[in-house]
Amino acid sequence: MGSIANEGQKEGRYYTLSEAARKLGLSDQTIRLMCERGKFKGARxxxxxxxxxxxxxxxxxxxxxxxxxxxxxxxxxxxxxxxxDIDEFDL
Incomplete structure (x- = not known):
């Protein structure tokens, strides 16, 4: 299982938890919980x-x-x- 995921990571087919968090503007913890709850199809x-x-x-x-x-x-x-900085009152 590890070798398949590592190969996928090399090809950019997978996001790490931190990459997904940055992409979605969420915390690592939130993405971890989403993974644990099956919110991402095929996450492993x-x-x-x-x-x-x-x-x-x-x-x-x-x-x-x-x-x-x-x-x-x-x-x-x-x-x-x-x-x-632009002050709208100075326009």
């Missing part, structure tokens, strides 16, 4: 420490789309930092 525990692996099929967006969105948000943040 692997390894000696019992680490969760969650198949990509459980999510609407792909990793590449998430990376693109993060890059766009970083660019917006940089532009906002350059512009500084």
């Amino acid at each position: 525990l692997i390894g000696r420490n019992g680490q969760w692996r969650i198949p990509n099929e459980n999510f609407i967006t792909k990793r590449e789309q998430d990376e693109d969105a993060e890059n766009i948000l970083r660019q917006i943040e940089k532009r906002n930092e350059k512009a500084g």
